[in-house]
Each structure stands twice: as C-alpha cells, then as structure tokens.
Amino acid sequence: MITLLDYGAGNVRSVVNALESLGETVVRVHSPADIAKAERLVFPGVGNYGAMMHSLRDQQLIDPLLRYLYENRPFFGICVALQALFDSSEEAPEESGLGIIPGRVKRFETELAIPHIGWNGIKVHQPSRIFQGFTGQEKVYFVHSYHVATDHRADVLTTTDYGCEFVSSVQKGNIIATQFHPEKSGKAGLKLLENFLDTSQEAVIPQSCPQQTKLAERIIACLDVRSNDQGDLVVTKGDQYDVRQDGDVRNLGMPVELAQDYYEQGADEVTFLNITAFRDFPLKDMPMMEVLQKTSEKVFVPLTVGGGIRDFTDCNGKSYSALEVAAEYFRSGADKVSIGSDAVLIVEEVLKTGKSTGLSSIEQIARVYGNQAVVISVDPRRVYVQQPEDTQHPVVKTIFPGPAGEQYCWYQCTVRGGREGRDLDAITLAKVCEQLGAGEILLNCIDKDGTNSGFDLELINAVKEAVTIPVIASSGAGCAAHFLEVFQKTEAEAALAAGIFHRKEVPIRQVKTFLEDNAVEVRFC
Numbered sequence: 060m061i062t063l064l065d066y067g068a069g070n071v072r073s074v075v076n077a078l079e080s081l082g083e084t085v086v087r088v089h090s091p092a093d094i095a096k097a098e099r100l101v102f103p104g105v106g107n108y109g110a111m112m113h114s115l116r117d118q119q120l121i122d123p124l125l126r127y128l129y130e131n132r133p134f135f136g137i138c139v140a141l142q143a144l145f146d147s148s149e150e151a152p153e154e155s156g157l158g159i160i161p162g163r164v165k166r167f168e169t170e171l172a173i174p175h176i177g178w179n180g181i182k183v184h185q186p187s188r189i190f191q192g193f194t195g196q197e198k199v200y201f202v203h204s205y206h207v208a209t210d211h212r213a214d215v216l217t218t219t220d221y222g223c224e225f226v227s228s229v230q231k232g233n234i235i236a237t238q239f240h241p242e243k244s245g246k247a248g249l250k251l252l253e254n255f256l257d258t259s260q261e262a263v264i265p266q267s268c269p270q271q272t273k274l275a276e277r278i279i280a281c282l283d284v285r286s287n288d289q290g291d292l293v294v295t296k297g298d299q300y301d302v303r304q305d306g307d308v309r310n311l312g313m314p315v316e317l318a319q320d321y322y323e324q325g326a327d328e329v330t331f332l333n334i335t336a337f338r339d340f341p342l343k344d345m346p347m348m349e350v351l352q353k354t355s356e357k358v359f360v361p362l363t364v365g366g367g368i369r370d371f372t373d374c375n376g377k378s379y380s381a382l383e384v385a386a387e388y389f390r391s392g393a394d395k396v397s398i399g400s401d402a403v404l405i406v407e408e409v410l411k412t413g414k415s416t417g418l419s420s421i422e423q424i425a426r427v428y429g430n431q432a433v434v435i436s437v438d439p440r441r442v443y444v445q446q447p448e449d450t451q452h453p454v455v456k457t458i459f460p461g462p463a464g465e466q467y468c469w470y471q472c473t474v475r476g477g478r479e480g481r482d483l484d485a486i487t488l489a490k491v492c493e494q495l496g497a498g499e500i501l502l503n504c505i506d507k508d509g510t511n512s513g514f515d516l517e518l519i520n521a522v523k524e525a526v527t528i529p530v531i532a533s534s535g536a537g538c539a540a541h542f543l544e545v546f547q548k549t550e551a552e553a554a555l556a557a558g559i560f561h562r563k564e565v566p567i568r569q570v571k572t573f574l575e576d577n578a579v580e581v582r583f584c
Contacts, residue, residue, distance in 0.1 A: 062097035064088045066114040070389045074103040076356045077242040081253050094123040104139030106428040109151025111139050128159050135255050136236030150205050162209025169222025172529040174204040174431040174498050178582040180272030181217040187230050188260035189251050195265030198582040199244040202431045220272045243361050275582040276546050277553035279328040280321035280560050284314050292346050315353045322358040324567040325584045333366025348391045355392025364388050365397025365436050381420030399436040400474035403481055406491045425496030435492040438477050439470035439485040440505040452484040455517045470518055477505045486525045493526045504534040511537025519549040531555050539573035546579050
C-alpha cells in the first residue's frame with residue numbers, strides 16, 4: 060500500500076499510474092491522520108514552491124509530515140517535494156521549508172535556457188537500492204528553474220550538471236527524494252521506483268559514472284487530434300494546416316495507440332494538439348480528457364496538450380476559466396499545456412495597454428503550476444519586405460528571397476489555425492509571453508508545414524536570440540538530416556515532428572541514431 064500526498068497541484072495521475080503499473084495499490088492523503096497511518100509515503104511536488112508550502116499549511120499537513128520524516132519512515136519525494144526538505148527557497152522567501160536537510164533552494168544562474176527542461180544524466184555519490192540494475196549512463200527527466208544548494212554533502216545522493224553542478228537527488232536514512240521525475244523518465248524511472256518499493260534490494264553504486272552530465276536534445280512526437288466526420292477522435296496531419304484529403308479528414312491512426320507506439324520507439328515527449336478544441340462541450344465530457352487519461356496509463360514520458368486552454372462557456376451555459384481547464388488537463392495526465400491563439404490575443408492586449416493584468420491564462424497557470432507548465436505555440440508565416448524600414452516589426456535578412464526578390468521578411472502571428480493573420484510578429488510574441496511567465500516556445504512555421512524541406516532555421520535563431528526560455532523547433536522535418544541541421548545550426552533545445560513519424564517515413568530511433576552518429580547528445584531507451 061502506497062500513500063500519496065496530493066496537495067492539489069499539477070499532474071499526479073502519472074505518479075499513480077507508474078506505481079499501479081508496478082502492482083501497487085495507491086491511496087491518497089485526505090486528512091493529517093492519513094500521513095501518520097502511511098506505510099510508505101510518496102510526495103510528488105509539482106509547480107510553485109510557495110503554493111505548495113501554503114497548501115500544505117492550509118491543510119494542516121506540515122506537522123504530521125515532519126513527524127513522519129523525523130521517524131525515518133519510508134518516503135519518496137519528487138521535484139519540488141525534494142526542495143521542501145530544505146530550509147527555504149528563493150522562489151518564495153516568505154515560506155519556510157521543512158528543514159530536514161540544511162540548505163537553500165536558488166534559481167539557476169546560467170546563460171543556458173531556463174527552465175532546465177529535458178533528459179539529463181546523474182552522477183551517483185553514495186550507494187542506494189534505487190540504483191539496482193542501473194548502468195550509470197541513464198538519462199532522467201528534469202523540469203525546473205530552481206535547484207538545491209547545500210554544503211551538507213552527507214545526504215547528497217546524486218548531482219547533475221546544467222551550467223553548474225546541482226543536487227539532483229538526496230537520501231537520508233529511509234528518506235529519498237529526486238529533483239527529476241521518475242514517473243516521466245521512461246523505463247529507467249519505473250525501475251528506480253520499483254527499487255524504492257523493494258526494501259530487500261542491496262544498496263549499490265552503478266559501475267559507470269559520467270564525469271559531466273549532458274542534457275539530451277529532445278525529439279518530440281506531435282499528434283494533431285480532431286474528430287472526423289463520423290465523430291471519432293483521430294490523429295491527422297495537414298499540408299499548411301489543411302487536414303482534408305478527397306473531402307475526408309486524413310486519418311493517420313488512433314491517438315492513444317500512436318502515443319504508446321512513439322513512447323516505445325523512444326520519443327522524449329508526446330504532444331497532443333486538439334485542433335478542434337471541443338469548445339462547445341462541457342468540460343467533464345471533453346474527449347481529450349479520456350485520451351490523456353488512457354495515454355498516461357501506458358506512456359511514462361512528458362505529455363503536453365494544446366487546444367481550448369482559454370476561458371469559455373459550455374453549451375449548458377456554465378463558465379470555466381483557463382486555469383480550471385488547465386487543471387482538468389493536468390489531473391487527466393498532462394504535464395504541460397500549450398496555448399496558441401489565445402496567447403496572441405493576450406499579447407495584443409498587453410501591447411495595447413502597456414501592462415499585464417496578472418489575470419491572463421499564461422500568468423494564472425504559471426503562477427499556480429510553474430513556468431514549466433506553460434508552452435506557447437506560435438503559428439507564424441513569412442511576410443516579405445524590400446527594406447527593414449518597410450515594417451515596424453523585427454525583420455530577418457533571409458537567404459530565401461520572396462516572390463519579388465525581397466531579401467527581408469518578418470514573421471506574422473496567426474490565429475484560428477493559421478487562417479487569420481494579425482499585426483503582431485513572432486519575436487515580440489515570444490518576448491512578451493516569457494515576461495508573462497511562459498516556460499517554453501513551440502515554433503510552428505506555416506510556410507514549412509507539410510513541405511518536408513527542413514525547419515525554418517532563420518525563424519528559430521531569431522526567436523532564440525530574443526528569449527531565455529527553451530525553444531522547440533517544429534514544421535518542415537522530412538528526414539533525419541533535418542534534425543541534425545536544426546541542432547547544429549540553431550540553439551533549439553528540442554525538435555518536433557508529426558507527419559514523417561505518422562507515415563513511418565523516418566522512425567524516431569533512426570533519427571536518434573543518426574544524431575548520435577553525428578555527435579549530438581540524445582537519449583536512448
């Protein structure tokens with residue numbers, strides 16, 4: 060029996076699914092007394108440090124949690140739950156931590172993209188049963204902007220490198236906690252959790268240990284999901300966003316089955332883009348919820364979902380905020396939400412008024428669930444001009460001239476699935492969204508969509524120069540060489556593709572093998 064401390068934030072469904080996949084029964088904490096009765100306590104911390112500590116205090120869970128920890132009973136903490144074991148955090152200076160281990164949580168100070176998102180290695184510093192069966196070369200999934208700094212090395216289990224060496228897991232008696240997410244770390248993460256549960260395992264140090272860990276370039280499988288004319292949810296793919304072929308919606312497979320297949324192939328993340336958004340349905344009946352729930356039972360890598368993350372009123376007249384919509388997605392198994400057209404409208408309003416309200420979907424979701432939970436999906440198209448002064452928007456000098464020989468272009472943001480252009484450019488959008496709290500930018504270039512001609516490197520470089528958060532390249536991939544090109548010629552942290560994976564033209568493993576052969580850091584299952 061596992062007791063799960065769910066304080067009401069983020070995606071804990073994946074932790075439950077991971078534990079249940081290992082044959083465990085999971086019960087949730089409903090009262091302080093449930094912690095005292097726990098045989099083994101798992102605490103998945105998600106989102107903002109201050110919100111977590113505030114919620115624990117409001118639910119009167121801090122004292123029973125401290126008693127449990129001081130009694131040295133079996134405990135596994137994840138991500139922000141690791142940070143809670145220390146004294147305090149720069150993320151919320153007014154909130155005291157649990158103080159089980161001396162140290163402070165601080166924000167990364169590095170020129171690398173923040174948040175630290177993706178698959179990185181670990182350097183093991185002391186024996187632990189959780190590493191039984193590990194080679195030492197495994198990569199695990201991180202997503203955080205803050206890390207632990209401590210001089211108390213006795214309890215440091217592993218460290219990881221990202222601009223600095225930081226504490227990536229701790230072990231103090233029966234207390235174990237990881238900054239990374241084992242429930243999102245594929246088969247290695249499941250093995251780690253299985254080892255924690257099996258107290259008969261011998262404590263070991265893996266034979267191999269990297270001198271310096273390296274963040275892998277992420278390969279993301281994207282599934283555009285919509286209902287066909289028969290009302291079934293299918294994965295489709297458009298050419299410049301046109302998803303119909305001979306009058307019917309292109310059907311490239313079923314969402315859950317395809318996502319599981321990509322997971323087995325080695326996809327580092329899976330993204331669902333709900334391109335019909337189901338805005339007229341009551342939230343509890345949204346078909347994407349079921350897709351996420353079923354996918355998270357079998358797929359143990361990060362899941363992102365986009366489409367309909369906005370304030371809306373359903374067909375019964377009930378109103379929902381974007382934060383409520385996002386919360387339902389998280390509870391259904393999503394780790395991140397992707398905001399598209401609504402981000403354009405939000406930025407337009409900020410530019411018009413000269414200030415943010417704090418009430419936009421970007422700000423609210425980031426404040427509760429953390430910056431890393433918010434991805435901005437940008438759908439730009441090229442607008443060519445003869446000279447930079449011909450537009451007020453930032454321009455790129457392009458090596459691909461326009462129809463009249465123009466040597467400059469700017470990237471116009473669009474809404475409504477690319478059908479409507481706005482007087483807003485992708486660079487400005489990305490900068491403002493970062494200021495509002497977004498943690499990642501997904502660049503979908505309409506001009507490249509469905510062309511198999513490679514990613515728009517000029518767009519990617521222009522946005523990367525403007526922001527400090529991670530950027531995902533999307534649209535245009537046609538072969539493994541295009542992925543190599545984007546990682547060699549831009550600073551993008553990830554590359555996303557859809558059609559070439561769905562049509563089985565280029566398997567994910569083939570892409571990763573090609574990248575590895577060309578000295579690009581990747582993760583293999």
